Amino acid sequence: MASLPEIIQQILHTSQIDSEILASLLIFAVVGFVGWGVYGLFSKHFIKLTEKTETKLDDAILSGVKIVIVIMIVILGIEYALSPLSVLEPYNAILSGVFTVLQIFLGAYAATRVSSILIDWYTEKKDADGKNSHHLMFILKKVIQLVVYIFAFLIILYVFKVDLTGAVVGLGVGGIAVAFALQSTLSDFFSAFSIYFDRPFEIDDFIVVGEYSGTVKSIGVKSTRIKLLQGEELIISNKELTSASVRNFRRLEKRRIAFTIGVAYDTPLEKLKKIPPIITDIIKSVDTAQFDRIHFTEYGDYSLKFAIVYYVNSPVYTVYLDTQQKINFAIKDVFEREGIEIAFPTSTVYLKK
Numbered sequence: 001m002a003s004l005p006e007i008i009q010q011i012l013h014t015s016q017i018d019s020e021i022l023a024s025l026l027i028f029a030v031v032g033f034v035g036w037g038v039y040g041l042f043s044k045h046f047i048k049l050t051e052k053t054e055t056k057l058d059d060a061i062l063s064g065v066k067i068v069i070v071i072m073i074v075i076l077g078i079e080y081a082l083s084p085l086s087v088l089e090p091y092n093a094i095l096s097g098v099f100t101v102l103q104i105f106l107g108a109y110a111a112t113r114v115s116s117i118l119i120d121w122y123t124e125k126k127d128a129d130g131k132n133s134h135h136l137m138f139i140l141k142k143v144i145q146l147v148v149y150i151f152a153f154l155i156i157l158y159v160f161k162v163d164l165t166g167a168v169v170g171l172g173v174g175g176i177a178v179a180f181a182l183q184s185t186l187s188d189f190f191s192a193f194s195i196y197f198d199r200p201f202e203i204d205d206f207i208v209v210g211e212y213s214g215t216v217k218s219i220g221v222k223s224t225r226i227k228l229l230q231g232e233e234l235i236i237s238n239k240e241l242t243s244a245s246v247r248n249f250r251r252l253e254k255r256r257i258a259f260t261i262g263v264a265y266d267t268p269l270e271k272l273k274k275i276p277p278i279i280t281d282i283i284k285s286v287d288t289a290q291f292d293r294i295h296f297t298e299y300g301d302y303s304l305k306f307a308i309v310y311y312v313n314s315p316v317y318t319v320y321l322d323t324q325q326k327i328n329f330a331i332k333d334v335f336e337r338e339g340i341e342i343a344f345p346t347s348t349v350y351l352k353k
Contacts, residue, residue, distance in 0.1 A: 020084045028081035035073035068110040075102055101156055108152035112145045119144075191238035192221050200242075205250035206317070209241065252315035254290070257324065261331065262303025262343040271340050272296065275306055278338070282330040283310045288323045303343030 014022070079099045082088055088095065119141055196219065201207050205216050207226070214228035224241055226234040263275070276294045283291040290311040297307040310327075312320045335342060 016086070020086060023084040024081045027084065028077045031077040031080050032073060035076065065110055065113060068106060068113065072103070072106055075099060075106070097160065100159060104152050104156055104159070105149075108148050111148050112141075115144045115148070116141050191242040192219065194242050195219055195224070195238060200246050201248045201250070205248055207249065208247040209236065209244055212236075249315055249317070255312040255315065255320050256292075256309065257312060257320065258307065258309045259324075260297075261306045261308065262300055263306070263335075264341040264343045265302075265304060267304065267340060271338060272304065274338065275340065278334050279306070279308055279331060282327055282334065283308075285330070286323055286326050288313055288319055289327065300343075302345050 012019070012022070079095075082095060195201075201216055203216050203219065207213070207216060209226070212226065212228060212234055214226040214234060217225045217227050217233070219238075221238075223235050223237050226236065228234050261275075261279075263272070276296070279294050280291055283289050290313055292309040292311060294306060294308045296304065298305045312323050314320070332342075334340075
């Protein structure tokens, strides 16, 4: 069966080289036309599907891989277009290898593009105010790109039947050596991503770690910086943070407050019975407070004790202090008007004559 250049040569009565060039151009045009048609149909139907979804992730992925599809069509067109040229027959093996390498690296590029889009989407979704460590995501992108291209390189070696034993052993030994040399740094590095994805705390959260308490100012690759209440900055390793118990007061929706008031033993029963409704009304009158309970709980060493529990409807520590201050002032004021004496440490000495 005659080849395409031979058919063109018979029809147009051209020279061999001219018929080969015409065949090459025709193949390139056909591959381009077919590829562009398939891309158009795919894009059209895919866009219709993306319009039905609420998220913009699929739109971003489609936009990101469009250029990859176009380049792939061009590469395939050139590869098939060069096949009729007899002048390139001695170099067919080399050209085939070149196109194989291009296609593998193009696939790797597409994978890194999609991964970057997914990371950006996750970052935007979880960190809408832009406060958290975007440089962590930048580093994660670079790590993923490095891993993808290493695998692409290994695939190329496998396709060209290169013995991978040495390469795999070398990567394994080198990886172990690097892991031992950078054990502490890598531990902090992976802990940083653990903090970012698990989110035990975020920037501007007030946290307590051991004996330290302060506001998180930045989350780095190796360490986290905390502005302590005393004013200084604490730099603590990410590994230490992920292995310690962290109390996060930013997640506190309301603060439970429990305190006691002791009144003198000589307070009449009638006045003792007035204390629970008095304190209940005081707490309920404060906007930031939510009353829970009050009870006469015990006969103390030098006072009759009332246990009071209420909630502050704010996680902010200064709001709690302001609320407790208002309640204390109000209690003092009402007790003075009612003639109820707040107890203080006393002792009674009995002398036997």
